[in-house]
Amino acid sequence: MTLQSSARNYHHLYTTPRWADLRLLVIAEAGARCQWAGCGRLCTGDRHSPNAAIGHHKTPHEGNEVLFYKRSNVMCVCKQCHDGPIRRIESGNRLQRDDGW
Numbered sequence: 063m064t065l066q067s068s069a070r071n072y073h074h075l076y077t078t079p080r081w082a083d084l085r086l087l088v089i090a091e092a093g094a095r096c097q098w099a100g101c102g103r104l105c106t107g108d109r110h111s112p113n114a115a116i117g118h119h120k121t122p123h124e125g126n127e128v129l130f131y132k133r134s135n136v137m138c139v140c141k142q143c144h145d146g147p148i149r150r151i152e153s154g155n156r157l158q159r160d161d162g163w
Contacts, residue, residue, distance in 0.1 A: 072125035084131060085117035092138035098148065103140045112142035122152065 075081055089105065094115060096103045105115035118139045123129040139148065 072123070072130070075125075075127065075130050080131060081117075084133065084136060085115075088117050088133070088136045089115045089138045095138065096140040096143055097137045098139045098143040101140060101143050103142070105138060105140050107141070109141075112140065114141040115139075116141055116144040118144055118148060 092105075094105045096105055103113050105113055107113040107115075116139050117136050119130070120135050120137055121129060123135070129135055
């Protein structure tokens with residue numbers, strides 16, 4: 063089973079009222095600011111904007127509902143961080159600092 067096909071098996075969790083409530087709680091607790099280290103951007107954009115608020119799972123849940131809904135596993139990040147450095151880290155690529163290290 064590919065990663066993409068396995069993701070389809072739990073995509074429905076993102077449409078539940080329980081997830082919507084948890085996501086909004088996390089965003090509110092963060093003051094709608096990106097919690098990714100060094101960012102802090104105000105997350106006020108629509109879902110396609112770089113400053114859209116994303117409820118990011120710190121530890122990938124892979125369909126585990128306990129981990130999916132665990133408050134301490136979800137943080138508010140902006141779409142730009144989620145689709146950039148976070149995605150690179152989760153895909154196994156290392157980040158490089160501005161000074162080249």
